[in-house]
Amino acid sequence: MTDATGKVAAPTLRSIGMAGRYRGLIILGLAALVGIAAGIVVTAMSWATQHLHMLLFGISDGGRLSAQTSLATTWLALVPAAGGVLMALSVVLSRRFRTRPPVDPIEANALHGGRMSTRESLLVAGQTMISSGFGASVGLEAGYTQLAASIGSRLATLSGLRRNEIRTLVGCGAAGAIAAAFGAPLTGAFYGFELIIGVYSIALLGPIMVAALAASLTAAALGAAQTTIHLGVIPQLGAWDAIPFVLLGLLGGGAAIAVMRLVVLVERGFAWTRIPSAVRPVIGGLLVGGIALLTPQALSSGHGALDLQMASDTALLTMVSLFALKLLASAISIGSGFRGGLFFASLFLGALLGRAVALTIAAAGLPFSLDPNLAMLVGMASMAVGVVGGPMTMTFLVLEVTGDLAISAAVLAASIAASVLVRETFGFSFSTWRLHLRGESIRSAHDVGRLRNLTVRSMMRPDVKTVRAGTTIEAFREAYPLGSTERVVALDQAGRYVGIVLVADAYARRVGSPDAAELQIDSLLKFTDFVLVPGQSAEQAATRFEQSHSEELAVVQSADNHAVVGLLTEAHLLRRYAEELDKSRQDLTGET
Template identity: 55%
Template sequence: MQIVLLACVVGAFAGMAVTVLSNAAHLLHNYLFSLPVDVRLSGLLQLSNPTDAAIPVVGGALMGLSIWLLKRYRNRSLVDPIEANALLGGRLSIGDTLIVAGQTMLSNGFGASVGLEAAYTQTGSGFASRLARAFNLRRNDVRTLVGCGAAGAIAAAFDAPLTGAFYGFELIIGVYSLANVAPVLAASVSASLMATQLGAEQFPIEIGMMPPLTPHQYLPFLLLGLIAGLGSVGIMQLVTLVERAFLAARLHPAVRPVFGGAIVGLLALLSPQVLSSGHGAMHLFLTNHFAFWTVLAVFSLKLLASAVSLGSGFRGGLFFASLFLGVLLGNMFATVMNVISPATGIHTTMAAVIGMTSLAVGVVGGPLTMTFLALESTRDLAITGVVLAAAVVSSIVVRSTFGYSFSTWRFHLRGETIRSANDIGWMRNLTVRSMMRTDVRTVPADMPIDDFRAQFPLGSAQRVIAVDAEGRYAGMILVPDAHTTSPDISDPTVKPLLRHTETVLVQPMNAKAAAAVFEKAKAEELPVVDGLKTRKVVGLLTEAHLIRRYSEELEKAHRDLSGDS
């Protein structure tokens, strides 16, 4: 019950945070771009003044200044909710939360082609993590509450509680279980109600009525899911290529956003729909019919603007951009299909919804998250089945050809191996240092075998470690070998008995890496040294103890997931 009550508090805070952040961004847009009444920034058909194209450049300069200050005074990577839940047991710092939210607001507010969802989820999750630690909750409860913060933020932003809940399950917690369903749903509903009560400018995706779905349309829509999956892989690769191009240009990290802002500003002169998240532009393309070449041009420009914004160093994400690009992709798909096969009768809006969810699944992840977004947007249960089928096709394509969502792909580029928010931090915490024995008995490597037998009679020990004259590891001696092997006349010392002379463990190794060393060496016990160069023996670890400790931690993790404390 405690976790559910805390989840309600977290959800209410997330709703308030989304209200404040969204209103602040809208005020920035109104002030900087002189927007007409009731028009979103990306809903403009042309910029109010050509000089407005310079506003992203100013934003880039401010973003560059923040990057320079962070590198000077805080030279470490910022942690987001997925990384916190995967590696750190849900621990998020308030400092990281404020920095991510501030940089995202700055990027979006000055027109960079990024969404605010990163600021929303970071703020909700950061507050949740701090609250959970204040109440001294268990590791898995902290992770669940972090998921509640992100779920509440998405629910409040889209007025879609089920979408927010499954965002928390699939992307932040990494698993759906009976133990976390109540708190996550409570946070989502609380956040959505709070945002509505405060008059937040939520962005429900308004679709309207659509014609009935016919059986012969399933195959074309599955083809759209396949195309969206391949397209999402291309989008993620494009962002990486742009980032590498900025690196190859040898520009200082603080200068890159200025150049990125200049490119975005030039693209905005061609089409203001590239600016900011794309809420206004999505509404424009869902409620109006545009020519195929117009849609293709906006798709290309928005894709380039998003890639340049992220690749040059602006802070934000591809959540809403992928939804908008998916709408455009579905729109183009319907036009082409109705030319190739008019009998299929592909409805443009229906194709836009399926393209939206399929592309977003490939980029962001979470097939059920995007399926519920379609359901809560359309209120049409009939279309939900084909949306889920196309989303699954897209997800399979991305997993089999690429293997990452955009968030986890960014971790991969940093050298991390995270593929989801599933908790692998406990495995990294289970290090050789925490499992080794320190009562190690050593002997000189040139000790006469007769002296060794006298000092270690049968039954006194199983293994003894030999060290050289400088105290470095030389090998391991099995006591039974010393008593059953005849001394070598040419070398009556224990040197001929040494085993595993080159195989050692180091203290920072985690359980998985240590198990691989044991498997390769075919050893039951190995020494632990202080470093691969110094090779000073500091402990001993047996394979049996390693397996037992790993099994205990694995069982504990399973109990946490099932809610059995």
């Protein structure tokens, strides 16, 4: 088979007839391939970052950078600044080859039908490894999901899949990345449902779970360092024990909002200083290196520091100080331009918050108490829910990495409390908040792009019947007999829109005076102040129809240029809008 240029086209599901009852099986196979790719991505990126830590900071094989109690030498505090130099170079070079910010999986699924750029994603993954590898206080999860999701998008596009199927494979890539990173398939699956696709349905369960399982097994087989948490004995919990954890969840949600606000304040602070954006990562690296002199536990994602805190009895003041330093290091890292996310940083900060609350309750001599280890887990889930989003994702994460089902009620209660607080008072997760700062209004990965793409340009009819202003009614009748059309667009001598003439009005006009032949259509013009432009959305067009009380409006080239390019009827607009809504419903329910 050849395409329009005469080249051999790549086989797709449509071109080879893979549809109907076999299509679901093909999607499952593609989901498994995406999951395997995600497992390889996580293994390769984590291996490369770990070896950067060994090379740059001199840690032992299998050790964790953030598990150190002090830097081997003060000169190592300059390593994050060196990473800032590399980040600056990558930013300068990337500006020569791209003109837009990279599209992440949430934005891709919400606005672009799941289409992502592999080149942009490779750049994000590389910058994330530089940032975390040189000690900036960010995690690799953003790089994992970006690259794995782009692989899913690319494979789906090459296979000729439909819009909803491309979005599904993007979700499979991200789900596989999280599942591989933590060895937690259920966590990865719900990450895909809640954060990347924006909805759960039976139709999505098969592909997402297949990808998550394939990725987790692949990463385990390749020897990836997957996160586990080892707990001591957790006391049995009663129904009333959930109340303190709900309060801890609210506290974690508030802390999550503070983290996101602080990142923005740091960014605005750098902007206020007018320091060139390419120089900011270097300064941010120097500041993070200074924090590392106080505690290396603030470096990188914090996996080793979390293990260290779980196994130690840190004093309350030390715990609070570590929380503040890690929070500051993460905000400086992201705010200065390092690439990465707050996924694991929010887990670590939440764990510190939970234990600090438990120690505070014990020191205050209150009539109730919280087990410090359990408080760490609940705080970890609640703060991560606020930053990342997805209460079920974080609940399953805690359950799978601990293997303790008894704590599920406390973790779920706190996660829901944090989620409700952040949604009602702030409205965004960290990912959607960053998009909001760029001018986007999306709050999840739900496919709003389908309706946004429904513009006046895509719906208008280009064949426009026109007449010159000043034409007599008699001449108009001769040109447009009754029944030939309903409406005619009137133009001035320069070809600009001046109004619409209803043919019925021209024939309803009584002409009985001696100068009847001289009566002009100008007296019949309607909707002179109401037009549409091609770039308007369906919602904006519907508002114009409501304001004008017209059944059809002219489409002009722009607000400043009233050259007529088409016509749009209200009936066609409403029909197309209903069709797109029905397609979205079919995507949610898995109908064909």
